[in-house]
Amino acid sequence: MSLxxxxxxxxxxxxxxxxxxxxxxxxxxxxTVRGVRKGEIPPADPLKTAGATAGALLLVxxxxxxxxxxxxxxxxxTGASLxxxxxxxxxPEEPTLQPFVWVIGDLIVPAYNVTVDIPLTGQSLxxxxxxxxxxxxxxxxxxxxxxxxxxxxxxxxxxIPTVIIAMCLIVPAAYALSRREFIxxxxxxxxxxxxxxxxxxxxIALLIGLYAIYVQFGLNDSKLALAVYYxxxxxxxxxxxxxxxxxxxxxxxxxxxxxxxxxxxxxxxEVIIPLSTAGxxxxxxxxxxxxxxxxxxxxxxxxxENYTLPVGLYAxxxxxxxxxxxxxxxxxxxxTPIMLVYLFAQRYIEGGLSFSGMEG
Amino acid sequence: MSTVSRLTQRVEQVPFLEREDYxxxxxxxxxxxxxxxxxxxxxxxxxxxxxxxAPANLFAGEGSFAVLTFGEAAFVGLTNYVDVLSxxxxxxxxxxxxxxxxxxVVLKLGLSIGVAMVxxxxxxRGRRIMRSLIILPMGLPAIFTITVWRSxxxxxxxxxxxxxxxxxxxxxxxxxxxxxxxFFAYNVTEMWLAYPFMVIITVSALQDxxxxxxxxxxxxxxxxxxxxxxxxxxxxxxxxxxxxxxxxAASFQQFLIPFVFNQGGPARANELVVxxxxxxxxxxxxxxRGAAISLIxxxxxxAFMWINVKRGKLADGVSDE
Numbered sequence: 001m002s003l004x005x006x007x008x009x010x011x012x013x014x015x016x017x018x019x020x021x022x023x024x025x026x027x028x029x030x031x032t033v034r035g036v037r038k039g040e041i042p043p044a045d046p047l048k049t050a051g052a053t054a055g056a057l058l059l060v061x062x063x064x065x066x067x068x069x070x071x072x073x074x075x076x077x078t079g080a081s082l083x084x085x086x087x088x089x090x091x092p093e094e095p096t097l098q099p100f101v102w103v104i105g106d107l108i109v110p111a112y113n114v115t116v117d118i119p120l121t122g123q124s125l126x127x128x129x130x131x132x133x134x135x136x137x138x139x140x141x142x143x144x145x146x147x148x149x150x151x152x153x154x155x156x157x158x159x160i161p162t163v164i165i166a167m168c169l170i171v172p173a174a175y176a177l178s179r180r181e182f183i184x185x186x187x188x189x190x191x192x193x194x195x196x197x198x199x200x201x202x203x204i205a206l207l208i209g210l211y212a213i214y215v216q217f218g219l220n221d222s223k224l225a226l227a228v229y230y231x232x233x234x235x236x237x238x239x240x241x242x243x244x245x246x247x248x249x250x251x252x253x254x255x256x257x258x259x260x261x262x263x264x265x266x267x268x269x270e271v272i273i274p275l276s277t278a279g280x281x282x283x284x285x286x287x288x289x290x291x292x293x294x295x296x297x298x299x300x301x302x303x304x305e306n307y308t309l310p311v312g313l314y315a316x317x318x319x320x321x322x323x324x325x326x327x328x329x330x331x332x333x334x335x336t337p338i339m340l341v342y343l344f345a346q347r348y349i350e351g352g353l354s355f356s357g358m359e360g
Numbered sequence: 361m362s363t364v365s366r367l368t369q370r371v372e373q374v375p376f377l378e379r380e381d382y383x384x385x386x387x388x389x390x391x392x393x394x395x396x397x398x399x400x401x402x403x404x405x406x407x408x409x410x411x412x413x414a415p416a417n418l419f420a421g422e423g424s425f426a427v428l429t430f431g432e433a434a435f436v437g438l439t440n441y442v443d444v445l446s447x448x449x450x451x452x453x454x455x456x457x458x459x460x461x462x463x464x465v466v467l468k469l470g471l472s473i474g475v476a477m478v479x480x481x482x483x484x485r486g487r488r489i490m491r492s493l494i495i496l497p498m499g500l501p502a503i504f505t506i507t508v509w510r511s512x513x514x515x516x517x518x519x520x521x522x523x524x525x526x527x528x529x530x531x532x533x534x535x536x537x538x539x540x541x542x543f544f545a546y547n548v549t550e551m552w553l554a555y556p557f558m559v560i561i562t563v564s565a566l567q568d569x570x571x572x573x574x575x576x577x578x579x580x581x582x583x584x585x586x587x588x589x590x591x592x593x594x595x596x597x598x599x600x601x602x603x604x605x606x607x608x609a610a611s612f613q614q615f616l617i618p619f620v621f622n623q624g625g626p627a628r629a630n631e632l633v634v635x636x637x638x639x640x641x642x643x644x645x646x647x648x649r650g651a652a653i654s655l656i657x658x659x660x661x662x663a664f665m666w667i668n669v670k671r672g673k674l675a676d677g678v679s680d681e
Contacts, residue, residue, distance in 0.1 A: 018489070021486065021489060025485065025486070028485065048483060049483050049484075049485065052481060052483035052484050053483070053484050053485045053486065055478070055484075056478045056479060056481070056484040056487075056490060057486075057490070059475065059478055060479075060490050060493055060494055063475070063494060063497075063552075063555070064493065064494075064496065064497075066505075066508055066509065066512065066552065067496070067497065067500075069512070069520055070508050073518065165393075168389070169389050169390035169393055170390060172386035172387075172389070172390075173386055173387040173389070173390040173391075175386065176383040176384070176386035176387050177387060180383035180386075181383075182381045182382075182383040182384045183381045183384060184384065185384075185387075188387055188391060195394075195398075203398075204613065204615045204634050204638065205405075205613075205634060205637065205654040205655070205657055205658045206398070206401040206402050206405050206654065206658075207638065208405060208408070208637070208638070208641040208642070208647060208650050208651050208654055209401035209402065209404040209405035209408060209651065210397070210401040211641075211642065212404065212408065212413070212418060212419075212647060213400075213401060213404055215419055216418075216419060216431070228393070228397065229397050231393065232393045232394050232396065232397035232398060233394075233397070233398065235390045235391075235393065235394045236394065239390060292501075293501035293502070293503065295502070295503040295616065296615060296616065296619075300642065310501065310503040313503060313504065313507055314503060314507065314620065316507075317507050317510060317511065317620075324511070324516075324518040327511070331504050331507060331508060334501070334504060335500050335501055335504040338499065338500070338501055339496070339499035339500050340499070341499075342498070342499035343496070343498070343499040
């Protein structure tokens with residue numbers, strides 16, 4: 001619970017900061033205007049500031065333009081471009097959410113018949129659940145919706161085993177590396193740190209070997225085998241991350257528990273695990289995203305039927321029949337939740353690593 | 361007697377282990393899985409590079425045991441390496457890769473130092489919000505960013521870059537099907553992909569530059585440029601160098617951009633070395649050759665990182681305790 005409330009507090013702080021920015025800016029401007037009138041601030045000074053700020057703003061907008069462009073492409077119904085008969089236009093001409101309907105497709109819970117046998121009477125009761133329609137794609141003029149849900153399901157069935165396997169491997173190792181002294185400890189740590197730096201590129205280079213082994217064992221096109229591979233690649237970085245996090249938990253807590261007579265396993269379940277929830281959450285998110293966003297290995301190993309979301313996205317760009325608006329909507333539906341989660345996790349480690357358990 | 365203490369006693373009986381070394385058991389599962397899926401393929405790849413493996417012979421053997429004998433592939437010694445190293449196609453790929461490392465690192469450094477200086481400048485208001493906006497793309501999955509940039513360079517109607525060209529009266533360019541424009545497109549995309557990371561590092565380096573140094577230099581009559589060269593650069597050199605080395609390694613291993621853009625085309629002209637190895641093996645079914653190329657690439661990147669880590673003493677920060 002304390003984790004959730006901390007997150008809530010941070011979000012509230014962010015929202016307040018954003019809302020207060022215009023107020024601050026207005027106050028700033030008023031102060032400057034008064035200063036210039038009284039002659040305390042030379043008039044050229046605020047002009048320079050305004051110019052610099054405008055320039056910086058322009059730079060920020062330019063850098064983020066691709067994101068804006070894809071958003072407006074997704075919202076423009078015709079899949080049209082910025083460039084139209086009336087010249088460059090920055091707003092979509094006929095905004096519509098139809099491309100997103102195409103991505104998501106039907107959201108219908110079909111009717112089920114539930115049969116319950118009544119014992120001893122030989123009779124049975126039949127319940128029919130009603131059909132629940134959240135979104136009917138054909139009502140919005142979409143005939144053949146995308147395979148998004150299919151890919152999504154594949155991604156889920158890859159990512160969840162990845163998380164489970166990875167957590168089983170990472171948590172005990174991180175604890176031991178943080179708290180115990182044993183043979184080869186520093187060598188293993190060094191290997192893990194080294195692997196966080198070079199792991200990514202090595203992955204693609206050894207993909208040939210991996211592919212050959214998987215085919216020989218008949219494991220290619222198996223989502224579970226892919227999940228184990230992802231979990232293995234996630235081990236070095238995340239173990240090291242969680243270990244660093246656990247290092248920040250004061251040893252005095254454990255000592256207190258030992259004095260109170262707690263056996264080793266209770267120290268872990270009642271001191272270490274509760275105090276490292278933030279670190280655990282971060283590692284959980286990172287391992288989940290490993291499986292969720294990886295493309296190359298998934299594309300090489302999986303068959304069409306088992307494509308995950310990134311591979312599905314890549315498969316779309318080669319179909320020239322796909323209207324541009326639909327591609328953009330697909331890409332955004334895939335990427336936006338990840339971006340939000342990732343940025344949040346990213347911020348949270350920065351805060352999390354300096355978090356001290358001493359306050360309570 | 362609990363399992364743990366029984367285990368402890370067992371451990372004590374092994375000559376070179378101490379009583380507390382049973383903690384190693386917590387680490388072993390992770391280490392084992394990691395080794396099985398990362399280190400074993402490397403060894404396998406080494407073996408593969410000495411054979412004439414191709415789908416026909418490699419997957420011919422019966423049962424799982426055939427993994428160890430590489431199916432029915434024959435041992436050919438160093439033939440693959442000799443072939444690769446005497447193949448002009450390989451040297452083209454190798455050259456393009458180093459060229460790419462050079463151009464993209466310079467571009468990435470230029471852009472991110474520029475952006476970082478702007479968003480830390482005293483003149484600019486609202487710096488904090490700008491900074492958090494600018495690093496937003498960091499959270500986007502690489503495959504998203506790259507497919508979007510591919511569409512921007514697309515020759516189809518919606519291709520943004522060509523739209524802008526037309527708007528300003530220039531001839532549209534067939535970005536992805538001409539060699540150097542495609543290479544340029546790779547660089548631009550790489551720049552956009554990497555800048556948030558570089559900007560974060562550069563900004564924190566810039567914030568650590570003591571204000572007094574700048575003031576002292578201003579008093580001595582140094583202009584903006586002189587201050588940049590004599591105050592800013594020396595103070596941010598180390599962290600930026602660190603970022604540059606990491607990002608150079610990323611450029612060297614770049615796979616997704618060429619692969620998604622045009623499979624390293626046109627006509628295999630822009631295949632960076634990792635793409636080259638991958639395509640030789642999986643698109644042209646020459647596993648042995650592909651393995652040799654990949655290993656050469658790994659050797660180079662390993663040597664590159666090793667030299668940098670040794671010379672730049674980069675490991676100091678991470679080797680902890």
